[in-house]
Amino acid sequence: MAKLLINENKMEGTIAPEIYGHFSEHLGRCIYEGLYVGENSEIPNVNGMRCDVVDALKEIKVPVLRWPGGCFADEYHWKDGIGPKAGRKKMINTHWGGVVEDNSFGTHEYFELCRQLGCKTYVNGNLGSGTVQEMSEWVEYMTFNGVSPMADLRKQNGHEEPWKVDYFGVGNENWGCGGNMTPQYYGNEYRRYQTYVRNYDGAAPIKKICCGANIDDYHWTKNVLDVAFDHTPEQLHGFMDGISLHYYVHPEGWEIKGSATDYDEEVWYKTLNKAYYMETLVRRHSDIIDQYDPDKKVGLMVDEWGTWFACEPGTNPGFLYQQSTVRDALVAGVTLNIFNKYCDRVKMANIAQMVNVLQAVILTEGEKMVKTPTYHVFHMYRHHQGAELLNSTLSGSGEVGPEEWRVPNITESVSRDRDGVITITLNNLSATAAEKVEIAFADHGKKYEVVEANIVTDKQMQAHNTFEDPDHVTEQAFTGYEVTADGITVTLPACSVTEIRVK
Structure with missing residues (x-):
């Protein structure tokens, strides 16, 4: 994980x-x-x-x-x-x-x-x-x-x-x-x-x-x-x-x-x-x-x-x-x-x-x-x-893909806006496998609540929108997370871009 x-x-x-x-x-x-x-x-x-x-x-x-x-x-x-x-x-x-x-x-x-x-x-x-x-x-x-x-x-x-x-x-x-x-x-x-x-x-x-x-x-x-x-x-x-x-x-x-x-x-x-x-x-x-x-x-x-x-x-x-x-x-x-x-x-x-x-x-x-x-x-x-970029460190994610074209399995960035809401954006680059990410905060005594979570993904990597089917790939509410005593555990589907906002 x-x-x-x-x-x-x-x-x-x-x-x-x-x-x-x-x-x-x-x-x-x-x-x-x-x-x-x-x-x-x-x-x-x-x-x-x-x-x-x-x-x-x-x-x-x-x-x-x-x-x-x-x-x-x-x-x-x-x-x-x-x-x-x-x-x-x-x-x-x-x-x-x-x-x-x-x-x-x-x-x-x-x-x-x-x-x-x-x-x-x-x-x-x-x-x-x-x-x-x-x-x-x-x-x-x-x-x-x-x-x-x-x-x-x-x-x-x-x-x-x-x-x-x-x-x-x-x-x-x-x-x-x-x-x-x-x-x-x-x-x-x-x-x-x-x-x-x-x-x-x-x-x-x-x-x-x-x-x-x-x-x-x-x-x-x-x-x-x-x-x-x-x-x-x-x-x-x-x-x-x-x-x-x-x-x-x-x-x-x-x-x-x-x-x-x-x-x-x-x-x-x-x-x-x-x-x-x-x-x-x-x-x-x-x-x-x-x-x-x-x-x-x-x-x-x-x-x-x-x-x-x-x-x-x-x-x-x-x-x-x-x-x-x-x-x-x-x-x-x-x-x-x-x-x-x-x-x-x-x-x-x-x-x-x-x-x-x-x-x-x-x-x-x-x-x-x-x-x-x-x-x-x-x-x-x-x-x-x-927003202000927050220091964030990702470990244990590894790489995916064929040897010549390997990429990080997960990429991320984190910021905090003027209202104190922290935005976490995560990408799962795997074409086939879901990945779990355990999110933890340096301030262990502080509890965060998820105020918004969204995702862009599809089971088919070639999926796209057409004039006949304009909403095939859209931003959807994301529910694949669990708030724990230590932070938030997220399950990212393959081929996905995810946003989690906490406060």
């Missing part, structure tokens, strides 16, 4: 709500048809935003939304997406599907979506094909409250007051689709461009995010920081608030990817093994950042993560539309537990993507909407947002 010891008297840090962030790119049906249907759509909407999708996203307390990309960001020219929609430029989305982008969803629409969601804003600027002037003017357009050409233009376009930009990405994947740059070159470009991402008088400070590495490119992280931090110690505050990391789980490799719904037990473990690799990536990139920023002022922002399988048969391969199964739920649970554990350095993460793309939390088809298993995991884990 595994044992989980929780030291409720030892806090390890605050879990930033932004760890539970999301990503929306002009890719496939994420924005158009997914989030935005236009004001004249028969699908119920408010200012063009789908009511059903917005309502569902509000239930998981979306803390921050990244936009407009992704690779699309470094070909996006923001002035194409403002003003009367009839006069906005049309273009071919060469990155994703070769379809026409009519720019009907632009800056004003993005901020309206964030207003409806009640979330923070994360705008990704165009460093790859844009200019310093273009980026600087976009920041002025969005945030300046005064008399200036861009502020006046914003007012002409119907928005008198400036918006709040919480985060601004200075480029995206500049090692690849954002310009194929060397780390030294990008480091200098970051220094130059970020200078003109100004904090105007009276505006809330913008947190600037540097383009970080692809997967395990530690060379990129070190060399970008070498250049960026050269002769800048006195400028650290406001010079760089975060550096990104991108990692996708491809169980069968980048070229093949594998099916989202048709897989066997070996591929199950292979997928989870690659998901658990996130722990190594976060730890090793953090070790490098520590050399330049020992006080941990610069956050590691994992602003693209999730599963990436072969697209669903019969769909546009450039749209990256895939189903989401119990396997995706486990990937989400494992990954979010890792981010919680490293909350001293991980300050934001953005699952890719919000709707209809990759590991989406929501799928739509016309007027229909489905919440995926991943959605239900985010709903359970919302209780970690802003």
Whole structure:
């Protein structure tokens, strides 16, 4: 039997709500048809935003939304997406599907979506094909409250007051689709461009995010920081608030990817093994950042993560539309537990993507909407947002899976919110066997009561929700626990993500 010891008297840090962030790119049906249907759509909407999708996203307390990309960001020219929609430029989305982008969803629409969601804003600027002037003017357009050409233009376009930009990405994947740059070159470009991402008088400070590495490119992280931090110690505050990391789980490799719904037990473990690799990536990139920023002022922002399988048969391969199964739920649970554990350095993460793309939390088809298993995991884990990470130690759980793809049998994280409620999230990675976990608390004299317990699981590891059967895999009340004199004994079903809340 595994044992989980929780030291409720030892806090390890605050879990930033932004760890539970999301990503929306002009890719496939994420924005158009997914989030935005236009004001004249028969699908119920408010200012063009789908009511059903917005309502569902509000239930998981979306803390921050990244936009407009992704690779699309470094070909996006923001002035194409403002003003009367009839006069906005049309273009071919060469990155994703070769379809026409009519720019009907632009800056004003993005901020309206964030207003409806009640979330923070994360705008990704165009460093790859844009200019310093273009980026600087976009920041002025969005945030300046005064008399200036861009502020006046914003007012002409119907928005008198400036918006709040919480985060601004200075480029995206500049090692690849954002310009194929060397780390030294990008480091200098970051220094130059970020200078003109100004904090105007009276505006809330913008947190600037540097383009970080692809997967395990530690060379990129070190060399970008070498250049960026050269002769800048006195400028650290406001010079760089975060550096990104991108990692996708491809169980069968980048070229093949594998099916989202048709897989066997070996591929199950292979997928989870690659998901658990996130722990190594976060730890090793953090070790490098520590050399330049020992006080941990610069956050590691994992602003693209999730599963990436072969697209669903019969769909546009450039749209990256895939189903989401119990396997995706486990990937989400494992990954979010890792981010919680490293909350001293991980300050934001953005699952890719919000709707209809990759590991989406929501799928739509016309007027229909489905919440995926991943959605239900985010709903359970919302209780970690802003809570204090508690020291916790798991022992005796062992490993499962074939030798090449072994993974921890159980993963966990524990936090306590402002009301004193402790949230324990547990994942059983075994494809076949239930596992018992004995939960004990450091304060032996204190008795805890279970106030809520929920689970996402299914007897079939390939189980998923469809438009014909939208509630096949949902969050259910969990009863597989017993409160004892020494704590709580939990029996976790195979293939499960479980939440237990105690007080």
